Amino acid sequence: MTTAATSQTKPVAVSLARRSLRIYEYSDLVYWWAIWFAALVGVFLTYFFGESYQIGGKAVKVYTSPWLGIGFLVVMFSTLIFTHLRARGLHAIIFGLVVVVLGLIVHMTVGWTAVFDQITLIKVHMNLAYYMITFVVTLAVWLYTTFVHAHVSYGVVNPGEIGWRSALTGQIETFRPLNFQVIKRSDDIIVHRILGLGFLGFGTGDIDVKFDVPGGGSLQHSFKNVWRPDVKVAKMEALISADS
Numbered sequence: 511m512t513t514a515a516t517s518q519t520k521p522v523a524v525s526l527a528r529r530s531l532r533i534y535e536y537s538d539l540v541y542w543w544a545i546w547f548a549a550l551v552g553v554f555l556t557y558f559f560g561e562s563y564q565i566g567g568k569a570v571k572v573y574t575s576p577w578l579g580i581g582f583l584v585v586m587f588s589t590l591i592f593t594h595l596r597a598r599g600l601h602a603i604i605f606g607l608v609v610v611v612l613g614l615i616v617h618m619t620v621g622w623t624a625v626f627d628q629i630t631l632i633k634v635h636m637n638l639a640y641y642m643i644t645f646v647v648t649l650a651v652w653l654y655t656t657f658v659h660a661h662v663s664y665g666v667v668n669p670g671e672i673g674w675r676s677a678l679t680g681q682i683e684t685f686r687p688l689n690f691q692v693i694k695r696s697d698d699i700i701v702h703r704i705l706g707l708g709f710l711g712f713g714t715g716d717i718d719v720k721f722d723v724p725g726g727g728s729l730q731h732s733f734k735n736v737w738r739p740d741v742k743v744a745k746m747e748a749l750i751s752a753d754s
């Protein structure tokens with residue numbers, strides 16, 4: 511009776527610690543979902559609400575409002591720029607303050623209405639074929655990055671050990687870490703919170719692990735762009751601290 515009661519009251523963390531965990535890290539191309547989604551919106555609006563124009567003897571379908579083209583360019587360039595220029599910690603705060611100050615300056619001087627009126631004078635139009643090609647190419651790159659490239663090699667955490675495995679060769683290298691330290695870094699507002707879909711309960715982040723190797727020496731590795739890093743870190747700590 512006592513043994514059965516003890517078994518039923520085991521902590522959830524210990525139960526989770528008996529399972530193996532795979533940690534997939536992704537390249538910055540995983541955030542290209544924003545580009546192919548914006549292109550898909552362009553395909554939809556242009557196909558159903560666009561107008562046809564004769565160019566060089568061929569009918570070309572174009573969405574007449576310039577805001578579709580402008581919006582697509584904003585999404586595309588923002589994704590490409592912010593995935594390479596990360597705004598972490600203090601830089602994120604400074605960036606936010608600069609945006610707010612610039613917004614107030616524009617509001618108190620020329621006004622945002624005047625700015626939007628000037629923007630609409632910039633006629634940016636892409637035809638249906640442009641949106642379609644952009645959607646197909648970026649979606650293909652995103653699918654490969656997310657479901658193929660990231661799974662070629664990945665981190666493996668078992669009870670009391672951590673290592674890396676190659677899916678191509680089946681080779682695995684594991685260590686029994688001493689003084690194991692794990693730090694989650696997901697403080698980039700644009701990348702981790704917005705492009706990482708943190709507002710939908712997902713989110714991405716970088717996980718830094720550092721540990722000593724029995725016999726001497728230490729190892730350090732950073733898992734980049736891990737989905738739901740909070741869950742991964744909690745399971746890693748439970749697995750490493752569990753008895754094998």
